[in-house]
Amino acid sequence: MRRLAFPCRYGDLVPRFARPVPQLSMITNMVISDIYERYGHLLLSLDQPWLSRANLKSFADAVHAKGAALTNCWGFVDGTVRPICRPGRNQRTVYSGHKRVHALKFQSVVAPNGLIANLYGPVEGRRHDAAMLAMSGLMGELEQHSFAPDGEALCIYGDPAYPHRIHLQCPSQQRQGLTQEQQAFNQSMSQVRVSVEWVFKEIVTYFKFIDFKKELKIGLSPVGKTYAVCALLQNALTCLYGSNTAKYFDIEPPTLEFYFNGQ
Secondary structure (H helix, E strand, O other): OHHHHHHOHHHHHHHHOOOOHHHHHHHHHHHHHHHHHHHHHHHOOOOHHHHHHHHHHHHHHHHHHHOOOOOOOEEEEEEEEEEOOOOOOOOOOOEEEEOOOOEEEEEEOOOOOOOEEEEEEEOOOOOOHHHHHHHHOHHHHHHHHOOOOOOEEEEEEOOOOOOOOOEOOOOOOOOOOOOHHHHHHHHHHHHHHHHHHHHHHHHHHHHHHOOOHHHHEOOOOOOHHHHHHHHHHHHHHHHOOOOHHHHHOOOOOOOHHHHOOOO
């Protein structure tokens, strides 16, 4: 936790933990791997107790109560770009021309209670969000689990980069000539979709190490796994202390025990 909380060097941790630098490095990497192996499935599948059909319906009701046009939207999907140190090889592969930085990308689905329900990545920084969606298999997960108790199809909402599907909605994508209804729809959904950005910001705020790209060297450290573990730890913090997203939608996150153990 001390390593992830701030972009410090291992040498700075020696006085506190009384361990040499090689041991601190091995301990940190082993703990990160252990957390991911034990609980990484919580970010890979929507088949979780806290994502029951009844809860998904309550999420959709909370989103609609905030002025969203959709009555069946229970979450939001978006991609985030995490800058990394320029690699010595295959630089073009991880270079994002849009952000003009070498980076890895992740796809997240965020629920109104502030928890990250699904995380996919890392993928190369040059990948488009739509390509990342196809690679992730998220649509298959939604087709299996995104339903209300009465069988109504529920959906998540994304930006114009995503395709329009039954379980995935996006803004009207006409370049011009939008009707007043379409403009009102886009505006109402945009003001609630911004909550996904709040969660991305919270991860970087609490775990500043992943925002220090000079230390994020692919091939030398588990950069992708580290971000996934930070997302898990952020979910744990949300369970314990809440979040801006949970307060905005007025939904309490599950307890820590229920999130990790389903009880």
